[in-house]
Amino acid sequence: MSIKIEKTLTPKQKPNQNELGFGEYFTDHMFIMDYTEGKGWHDARIIPYAPLMIDPATMVLHYGQAVFEGLKAYQAEDGRVLLFRPHQNMERINISNDRLCIPSVDIDFTVEALRAIVREDQDWIPKAEGTSLYLRPFIIATDPYLGVRPSNTYQFIIIMSPVGAYYPEGINPVKIYVESKYVRAVLGGLGFTKTPGNYAASLKAQVEAKDKGYTQVLWLDGVEKKYIEEVGTMNVFFVIDDEVITPSLEGSILAGITRDSTIALLKDWGVKVTERRISIQELYDAHARGSLKEAFGTGTAAVISPIGELNWDGNQILINDGNIGDLSARIYDTITGVQNGSLKDQFGWTVEV
Numbered sequence: 001m002s003i004k005i006e007k008t009l010t011p012k013q014k015p016n017q018n019e020l021g022f023g024e025y026f027t028d029h030m031f032i033m034d035y036t037e038g039k040g041w042h043d044a045r046i047i048p049y050a051p052l053m054i055d056p057a058t059m060v061l062h063y064g065q066a067v068f069e070g071l072k073a074y075q076a077e078d079g080r081v082l083l084f085r086p087h088q089n090m091e092r093i094n095i096s097n098d099r100l101c102i103p104s105v106d107i108d109f110t111v112e113a114l115r116a117i118v119r120e121d122q123d124w125i126p127k128a129e130g131t132s133l134y135l136r137p138f139i140i141a142t143d144p145y146l147g148v149r150p151s152n153t154y155q156f157i158i159i160m161s162p163v164g165a166y167y168p169e170g171i172n173p174v175k176i177y178v179e180s181k182y183v184r185a186v187l188g189g190l191g192f193t194k195t196p197g198n199y200a201a202s203l204k205a206q207v208e209a210k211d212k213g214y215t216q217v218l219w220l221d222g223v224e225k226k227y228i229e230e231v232g233t234m235n236v237f238f239v240i241d242d243e244v245i246t247p248s249l250e251g252s253i254l255a256g257i258t259r260d261s262t263i264a265l266l267k268d269w270g271v272k273v274t275e276r277r278i279s280i281q282e283l284y285d286a287h288a289r290g291s292l293k294e295a296f297g298t299g300t301a302a303v304i305s306p307i308g309e310l311n312w313d314g315n316q317i318l319i320n321d322g323n324i325g326d327l328s329a330r331i332y333d334t335i336t337g338v339q340n341g342s343l344k345d346q347f348g349w350t351v352e353v
């Protein structure tokens with residue numbers, strides 16, 4: 001399938017690179033392709049960024065049949081434009097698609113679409129320290145119909161936003177509230193998918209945690225509220241003595257691409273890294289005996305975000321005195337260095353646009 005291109009006649013003014021925030025500005029173009037039952041994906045096109053015209057009965061608005069992804073583009077010093085592991089995102093969107101009864105997409109073609117839209121709006125990639133162009137591919141169910149069933153038509157859309165740090169703290173440690181009232185996901189549910197409902201389910205806890213002065217919540221398992229899951233925008237890692245532990249992928253948390261990259265780097269450096277169930281009590285016990293050295297989150301938007309404080313049922317612990325740890329800093333420097341082309345890409349993670 002070829003991609004038709006219609007260029008904008010009214011390019012927008014670009015925002016100040018030092019005041020981007022996250023997801024506030026959008027580039028000049030977007031990519032769209034349609035799916036029709038019996039015809040498959042068709043009509044791939046890049047068009048000027050504009051509001052969608054949709055029927056108020058459009059199924060996604062009522063039943064949330066949708067999936068999304070997030071990845072970033074960087075401009076290297078030598079002029080190359082790089083995407084970080086885009087095939088992984090498109091493989092994961094198909095995993096989400098399968099669970100949400102959405103037809104799968106062709107991985108190579110959608111990576112081509114990502115490259116094509118970045119090429120179109122390449123001059124939107126910010127260059128200031130800690131900035132990038134965030135790509136948001138997503139798929140929505142578009143049948144205008146109020147019965148509950150999978151849609152017969154869909155749109156796959158890519159929009160792009162020049163962004164700075166996801167958390168206002170930047171690379172400084174965040175304060176996280178351990179959530180013991182609400183749950184995010186249970187086994188058999190949608191926890192491993194990137195679907196809007198998971199994020200809607202997280203809002204109430206997030207608002208209550210914010211009111212208490214915390215940036216985000218750490219989710220515990222949905223059955224016993226005992227085992228650590230994820231932060232919702234990040235997977236989590238804990239450095240206990242000389243071992244790095246991260247919750248295993250049991251089906252209720254997202255298989256993060258930054259998580260996977262972090263594990264690969266740690267193994268390459270000879271650091272012991274273990275994927276297993278870890279309870280919040282075990283973490284607090286490790287802290288009590290002085291063994292919890294560092295904690296950090298990993299995610300595309302957040303990159304590496306050190307965790308400086310946890311609050312579990314009123315018990316507050318300070319991790320690494322609230323400072324960024326050596327290992328967190330090393331992982332951050334290495335991943336961002338590979339992403340922006342300033343470090344050698346020994347794993348073949350970057351794809352040139």
Ligand code: COI
Binds near residue numbers: 299
């Ligand atoms: C990402 O890290 O790309 C995410 O999707 C997290 C969040 C912004 C929803």
